[in-house]
Amino acid sequence: MSASPADPQGYDSPALRAELVATLWPDADKVPARLLECRHCGRRNRVRVSAAVLDAASCECGACGKALFIPPDAPLTNISSMAYEHPLDRATLVALKALPGFSTVMRWVLSNVGERSMRLMNLSTSVRCGEDQFPELVALLDLARLRLDIPYQPSLFLSESPYANAATFGVEEPTVMVHASLLDHLDDPQVVAVLAHELGHLHADHVLYRSLAVVLAGGSQMLGSVGRLLSFPLQKALYKWMRCSELTADRAGLLGCRDVAASLGVLMRLAGGHRPGTVNRTKMRLAPFVRQARELAKLEESSWFDGLLATLMTMDSSHPFIAWRVMHLLDWVENGNYLDILAGHYDRVKRPVAA
Ligand SMILES: [Zn+2]
Ligand SMILES: [Zn+2]
Structure with missing residues (x-):
């Protein structure tokens, strides 16, 4: 896979990046700012979010002059x-x-369906990637994995499917599955964002519960009558959790690609910009899409009815509205700890030291 410098959707060009920043923060006086502690000298620096998004490498500490953010490819060592x-x-x-019945259904699924049959179900028509098969895709997975400091190497499969999607499963043998159609119109930073999103599901231990949702959704005949009876309210609650778990994985996607434009670009493609009929006719622009997402967020804020409608419309869906994902991700960049993490301040896990 090339670095796709000629990609019409790429945000490598300074002009397009500037356009994105102008769209995200049209009023220069109202650009949110964060107080970030220098990891070298401890001085707290006030940093405009737009400056960090446009060019993190040039943000330096006002006291010691060293880089405020870790280098773009540096691992987030031991990040939890x-x-x-x-x-x-x-x-x-x-x-x-x-929920009553949750542990019963969980135990049943684990003992009766198991990881092996799920793997067979999922992998029967896919291509395993490795050193001698699509190593370019493995390299992109490695880039995301090393940035997120995930110490194990998940299996990577490419599957032929018209649905632009990717998935993660396997507790004993973690596996990332990428649908080939997703690769048709994503550039490399966007693919890294997708792979890092999937790694986030693994890293945050989502896989067990997501596997349960797959069984409940697609395999009701496997569950028998008891399972079907128990599974209905669980399915609703699982879908609700799955939608929320996407928000965590989106954050991992951004930490893996470290490129706000790439992460938002992926969401735009998922919302409707990845089909040949669209791509052949028009050039989708990220800026109007972000404006649209901001409008929707305002509608939700201003009207309880629209908020209720949005809840009802996503009730049976495993993924939240794309525009809501955009808004949650932007909110994290502006008001959450995204920039603190890139400045080296985050919760860490303790790993045993190898003998
Ligand atoms: Zn400093
Ligand atoms: Zn996901």
């Missing part, structure tokens, strides 16, 4: 998924686990 977990993810998972 708690550092970027969306609060809705945790809250809905706690609610899900408290």
